[in-house]
Amino acid sequence: QNMLINTDGPSGRGELSSYSSRARQKLESLLNKNMRIRMTDGRTLVGLFLCTDRDCNVILGSAQEFLKSSDSFSQGEPRVLGLAMIPGHHVVSIEVESDSLVGTQGFGSSH
């Protein structure tokens, strides 16, 4: 199967439905923003959102790992990982900073 690298902006894909292109736009607007992902084993990674795919596998840059702790993340030193990939089926939750959502449509309204 070829890997279609989406190097153009959304303008290069006019033939697709506007819903798809809006979905891509939403995702693209999050690129290089801080993201916090909780994994199935309770650990949390915080890093820059760099890449994702259909199965929701996510690559974070300058990622830091925080261990599970009962209260906040102020406990425990984070472990610096660098470039890390979280397989989609191990993603429990994805969060971004509220500032990252300013000006974009669609994401983030309280769920």
Add this chain to the structure above:
Amino acid sequence: MVMKSSVEDDDVGWGLGVPEKMRNNANWVDITHDFKEACKELSLGELLHDKLFGLFEAMSAIEMMDPKMDAGMIGNQVNRKVLSFEQAVKDGSIRVRDLSLPELIGIMDTCFCCLITWLEGHSLAQTVFTCLYVHNPDLIEDPALKAFALGILKVCDIAREKVNKAAVFEEEDFQAMTYGFKMANNVTDLRVTGMLKDVEEELQRRVKSTRSRQGEQRNPGVELEHQQWIALFSRIKFTRLLLTALIAFTKKETSSVSEAQKLMQQAADLLPALHSSIEHGIQYQNDTTKGDQPIMMGFEPLVNQRLLPPTFPRYAKILKREEMVNYFSKLIDRIKTVCEVINTTNLHGILDFFCEFSEQSPCVLSRSLLQTTFLIDNKKVFGTQPMQDMIKDALRYFVSPPVLSSKCCLHNNHQAKDYIDSFVTHCSRPFCSLIQIHGHNRARQRDKLGHILEEFATLQDEAEKVDAALHSLLMKLEPQRQHLACLGTWILYHNLRIMIQYLLSGFELELYSMHEYYYIYWYLSEFLYAWLMSTLSRADSSQVAEERLLEEQQKGRSSKKTKKKKKGQGARPLSREITMSQAYQNMCAGMYKTMIALDMDRKVRKPQFELDSEQVRYEHRFAPFNSVVTPPPVHYIQFKEMSDLKKYSPPPKSADLYMAASKHFQQAKLILENVPTPDPEVNRILKVAKPNIVVMKLLAGGHKETKVLPEFDFSAHKYFPVVRII
């Protein structure tokens, strides 16, 4: 929490300067549902990413939740709680006082095993620092364990410093990173050896008080206790001796090297006691309620998991206790050998020492100790002699150049002095590099030897120019003397040594395929050794010429003196080396002819693919020689011409070649059997030469009927195989 020191230059990118907002103050919004839905709109195989981020970068990401790549996962896979030292002390799961003798013995032995595992190339975080007690010895109340923990930390610190300083390691040899651990730097070395000595003395009293008395019936309980006190005493003493020896190596005086040697011998004397008492130590505990792997009391293999760099997790298998004493015994032998180097005073002798030491593939610690003993603080040899003086001595010993002779007028000539001093100064760095190269592990050494040929080619050039200049000076002042190719001969000698070592080590490292043996051995026997022989004999003649001149100058002073000199003429300084080179040359010639003959009989498997080219392989094997001017590299076409058998009429058949090979092995055997004081190397070569004489005769006599290919057995000698036909 591991105690971190404030400044640690080892830490590489450890989250220093992480923006505060990354932690917890930002206002995080959950977008899980929307994100996942949006992803579903992507096509199969489509990646959504920034244009500066591509597949190449994506490929290097570590995959979380994959045990091969995710070092942080393992903490969640065990059922026990992974506690730091301080946490464990607080919650009572580790004791810092009232430890029993078996517990102390077991902990110390496991620590020794961790130390060895670290010295063999694993990280501190996965070895020594899995012992919780060394994280903070101040919290330990048991005096023996406290002193021991401090001792181990000091040993690690000094070892690490030595290895770093010597710089003869690569990542496969040693992990220098300390992860911010405190290495007992709030206590002096002397204090720690003092503490160990105090504990030792107390333990000696215990040993005495529990020993058997005449006429008394031996209580088995007391006897056991007695053995255990001895065991503990031996371990503390061993630690103290090891530490004191390492401290001696940090001193600048050469006398401390002899001291270190004595201490190492004393440590070796304790090894039998250590070995017989291993059984007294407690074993790894199998906590069946939790189902985890057995853990040793006082150790937590996962305590530093989060400090490990985000490369894929490397699991350090700690050495078994049964092998501990054997390792220490060999390590002590190596260190004692290292101490011998101060007894060699000439440069060539030192080079030979380094080469021989390297041949046993010694550990990184002993290699490093040898380097730092040789060049103390990288300035003077053994801390006393400048390298330039050693080089001048080497020149005198090898080729007796007139300019360095006190009896030559050039000795006081300003210009001549300038020439020679400048040349010798330029030689310092390459020779120091050469000695450092011999301190690396065997594989890296070969590579670096290839590279240093460039520097030596430059030296060769300079040597020729200086020789010419000195010669023209000398012609004007002392016409009966000459200074042709003196320095040049010496540099050429070293060039050839390096080239020969480079090619021979390829056999040791098993780099060559069978079908390449013939040109490697050809290059050695017909070319490099031929050059070496002529270089050595030229050096010898130069020495003889100089000696004769001195004799003539001394004629009339005392007839006794000249008589003495004539007697001493028997064993010339270079004669052994000439003899050994002849032997090596014959061995190589024998192998070269054997391979050609085997090839004629179609007994050599050759590569059979379309784009194969022997020329490309050949050029690759000899590529480092292209920077050498003398001897000029032999290119493939030239090699083919020079080795073409068709120039003989009639051209030899395989039987002729086998016989010729047999004669070469025979010649080598004769030469070696006449060596006055045979060393192990002579015997090793003989172990190969003798059977090969026979095998070649068999092959010549028509043993060709077998279809089975010959085998090459390098077990007797790593450069010359015994040829076996089945």
